[in-house]
């Protein structure tokens with residue numbers, strides 16, 4: 001079954017003025033769609049390689065799989081993490097885990113914001129739960145696939161690729177990061193945390 005582009009769970013202009021409609025249209029309809037298309041192509045070519053026994057391009061298609069597959073997964077997470085009318089602070093089990101592992105919500109938010117601004121080039125700031133230890137952590141992932149931490153389940157992803165903010169914020173990534181933090185739906189993040197805890 002080929003992968004499909006999930007529809008945005010709200011209108012393109014729903015996150016205004018923090019995230020503008022034109023950015024959302026380009027980001028979802030062109031960029032995210034491109035990752036879905038690339039993931040399907042990589043899976044198809046890997047299937048053909050298994051059928052023919054010709055693995056001469058295995059390195060290329062494996063890299064394409066990691067790049068487009070990670071892009072698809074993290075964009076789907078990112079759209080779901082945002083909402084025009086979501087819960088604006090963590091609650092329940094997630095709030096307790098944030099207190100335990102970061103000291104306070106304010107400290108976690110400060111670290112998340114600093115991490116998002118500091119990502120080198122294109123990438124993501126990600127709040128994740130590390131399965132082997134059960135601890136929360138904040139990662140700065142370059143592109144989608146570099147500096148990932150095996151065993152960690154992403155709960156919240158902040159897109160800091162230039163396509164996520166350049167139309168409205170140009171080079172002011174810090175302004176964009178402050179804005180996107182205003183539209184996080186912590187109910188979504190909390191539900192993902194509870195699912196990870198099991």
Ligand code: MN3
Nearest residue numbers: 031159161164
């Ligand atoms: Mn993006």
